[in-house]
Amino acid sequence: MKKPIAWVMDTTGFVTEEFKAHPDVYIVPLNIHFGTEEFIDDGVDLTNDELYRRIKESTEFPKTSQPAAGKFAELYDRLKEEYECAIAVHASAKLSGTIASSTAGAEMSEFKVYAIDSLALSYGLSGLIERGLKLQEQGVEAEEIAQHLEKETANFRNYILIGNLTQLYKGGRMSGAQYYIGSLLQIKPIVQLTSDGELQPIDKVRSHKKAIQYLINHAKKDYDEHGVRRFQIMHGHVVKEAENLKQVLLQEMPEAEILIGDLSSSLAVHAGEGTLAFQWRREVS
The missing domain is CATH 3.30.1180.10 (Hypothetical Protein Tm841; Chain: A;domain 3)
Structure with a gap:
């Protein structure tokens, strides 16, 4: 029997230790580029201390890029074997193309994903995941949770x-x-x-x-x-x-x-x- 909801977020959100340990939360990292060098924003490939040191010393300003649609498709291919659907909460679409990549990946995978534009960054994104998990614990269905989170962005x-x-x-x-x-x-x-x-x-x-x-x-x-x-x-x-x-x-x-x-x-x-x-x-x- 499949589990009801997988939760997906990107690393523009505040990735808490609870999220890292949660069996149903999946974190998709953005990429950070220093010239031709590319790092994964996972806190391991490039620590914050190393990032700030590089920013001070580098002659090239670093850039970020959203995960490719194919990366999301790979994740959603795995998740559809275990879950009925996913709720994906992402950075504001005005600031990042991540939600577009996530939506395209879901279409490629043919997996039901409710993609939520948090209209935010950092804890503004993570707080929606926390709220959604609490609603799920209360027995609320995925579609209703997604609708609630979309309204919650106004708060x-x-x-x-x-x-x-x-x-x-x-x-x-x-x-x-x-x-x-x-x-x-x-x-x-x-x-x-x-x-x-x-x-x-x-x-x-x-x-x-x-x-x-x-x-x-x-x-x-x-x-x-x-x-x-x-x-x-x-x-x-x-x-x-x-x-x-x-x-x-x-x-x-x-x-x-x-x-x-x-x-x-x-x-x-x-x-x-x-x-x-x-x-x-x-x-x-």
Whole structure:
């Protein structure tokens, strides 16, 4: 007898230890390229320490690429022997072609896959997997779970403090003039994944201290006014700063549950060392 649901995610999400150990969760890694060298974003082929060292030393800016449709087809060929269907949750289609590869792979394999555009990255993606697994435990059918997760994407809230303007500039996401002015004035850009999955700048703050307070103020508002109690801090190789932020937040929000995690390598390539991403979910009223 086949199991009901296989869960599939890519490495733009936050890959928890629980996901790694879960027998029904399958993780498909993106690829990272330094010139002609290619690495798999699995935390083993290229560790975060090695990634940041290479970024600092390399004359070529690293790039990422989504898994090929054939890779997904190979996975789905295996899964259809064991499962009735799969629910695949992927990075925002506005930022990555991974969901398109996943959908094409499912068609090649002729396997039923409910592909969910998370409209997010990092924990915004992983949180949907967690929610889906809980619904499955409650006996909800796959199609209904998929429909619920698609609606759940509207609840995602996020504020991202970019840590390295040089990396944004080298990656072609900031003009030379913006980079020069930003560096000169020590501007801290804050960006956000919008409700339709696009990455947009929403504010510029003139000091790191003010930028941190900006993140705290938005979290405290939803904590006080909407009863949010679970928050996630994702960081780019600055765990001590993430821990310090957590302690400040707990002084402001003593009942909060705050998770800290690394940005995956495939996100760190673009966001830069020192980035802090603050995320949570709030029910849409």
